[in-house]
Amino acid sequence: MKHKPIYYSEYLELDKVLSSQNPKSLEHGNEAHDETLFIIIHQAYELWFKQIIHEVDSIYKIFNQDKIRPNDLSTVNHRLSRIVEIQRVLNSQLRIIETMTPLDFMKFRDYLMPASGFQSIQFRIIELRLGLREKYRSGMSRKFFNSRLKQEDRDLLANLEKEPTLLELVDGWLSRMPFANMKGFNFWQEYLDAVNTMLDRDKLLIEQNKTLHPKELEFELKNLESTRINYHSLLDEKKYNDLYEKGEVRLSRNAKLSAIFINLFRDEPILQLPYRLMNHLIDIDEMFTTWRYQHSIMAHRLLGTKIGTGGSSGHEYLKQAADNNRVFTDLFDLATFLIPEEVIPSLPGEIKRDLGFVFEE
Ligand code: HEM
Incomplete structure (x- = not known):
């Protein structure tokens, strides 16, 4: 052995x-x-948070470049899927704390005041690095966000706010893809025609449905029209940009169009890695939201309607944060814009070839 032998507990610094x-x-x-x-x-959670930050930071570095190579995408997917597996463990761990009864908790709860998970700076770093900027937090969450932190932690988060988030870097990567405008082929006009055909067919089905009460008929037709407006606003640059400016959508229009295209043609070879990547981001958001809900229910079980040690309304605050503090909602919303396979416009041969693997003798 070239190096000095090392003892298990020393390597892991178990004494500390x-x-x-x-x-x-x-x-x-x-x-x-x-x-x-x-x-x-709590310590086990913080260790896993540290590992998540380690993975997110490495993914962030890859996305913070002008060009992302296919090999890098494969690394990103691998690490994103690892984060999801860690989250799975984090979600199941809440069951362990639920073996503690409210009366057992009361035996030591007052000694902790005003410390709270609110002050988990690693949790805040993960949220912010992924894309939960302060402006996107629910009103209640924004109020409490900084108020319970030490100045050095506030400074750290303020510096992080100045950097792009992973969501913004992914947006840049999607926007750089050529799918908003492809070699003179107006895919999006054909897509809109397909959408109109699909919606006209749905309208006919609703109108011919004799079981509907006039009020239900009116309701269904209104719903259908708002779906049509949704599609049209995606393809109308000005309307979409207004929504973007107001913060109602978080992906820019070109990024959204690329994301839809990737979903529609997910089986084409060069779109498979980007498609998986978007699904991993959706998984991460879903896992965090699930954790937030379970944590809020656990807090309800242990505290009832008492306030939290950090001074929030407790269970009510946590429930609201679970509903609102999401990051990749635009990726979830993509499903709205997908159309059945049989009406997806077919791609010209040249473009289809570009999306495949090229083998040369
Ligand atoms: C007895 C168990 C627990 C109870 C009753 C509880 C309760 C609460 C409450 C009421 C809040 C809202 C802030 C406040 O007023 O304090 C909160 C926030 C938080 N807790 Fe817990 N918690 C428990 C265990 C945990 C565990 C094991 C973790 C893992 C790290 C954790 C992480 C967090 C985080 C990250 C927040 C901030 C959430 C946000 O602002 O969206 N909690 N907790």
């Missing part, structure tokens, strides 16, 4: 890790059995 569980109730001479669990579960 395992001497970091110091229940406050013990310090106060009134040890609460469950406080050790409470500390360990």
Whole structure:
């Protein structure tokens, strides 16, 4: 061996890790059995948050370049899928803390005030790095966001706010793709024609449905028209940009068009990695939202309607944050713009060839 042999516990610095569980109730001479669990579960979360930041940072670096090579995309997909697996573990861990009863929690809860998960700076870094800028937070969440943090943590987040988020970098990458305007082939006009044919067919089905009450008929037709407006606003640059300026959509128009194109033609060889990438981002958002809901229900179970140690309304605040603090909603919304396979306009041979793998003798 060229290097010095190393001992397991020294390599992992277990002396530090395992001497970091110091229940406050013990310090106060009134040890609460469950406080050790409470500390360990938070520490386990923070370790996994550290790993998620490690993965997100490496993905961020790849996207923060002018050109992204196919090999890099494969690395990105691999790491995104690892984040999803970590989140799966994080979500299931909440069940462990639910073995603690509200009365057991009360035995040590007051010793923690005003510390709270609110102050998990790593959680905030993940949210912000992914794309949850302060302006996108729900009103209640924005109010509490900075108020409970130390100045150095606030400064750290303020600096991060100045950098592009992963969502914005992904937007740039999608926008650079040529699918908004392809070699003189007006795909989007053909797409709009296909949409109109599809919606006209749906309209006929609704009108011919004799089981509908006049009020239901009116409602269904109105719904159909708002779907039509939705499609048209995507293809009307000015209308779309207005929505973008107002923050009602977070992907720019060209990025959205590329994302739709990738979804429609996901089986074409060069679109497979981008398609998987978008799905991983959707998974990450879904996993975080699931965690937020489960955490809010767990807080309800342990606190009832009491306020949180960080001073928020507790369960109510968490529920609202789960509904609103999402990042990749535009990718979820893509499903609105997908049309059945049989009406998707076919691509000219030259473009189809460009989307395939080229083998030369
Ligand atoms: C007894 C178990 C727990 C209870 C009763 C609880 C309760 C709460 C409450 C009420 C809040 C809102 C802020 C406040 O007023 O304090 C909060 C926020 C938070 N908690 Fe927990 N929590 C528990 C366990 C955990 C665990 C194990 C984690 C893992 C790290 C965690 C992470 C967070 C985070 C990240 C926030 C901020 C969420 C946001 O602002 O969107 N909590 N928690």
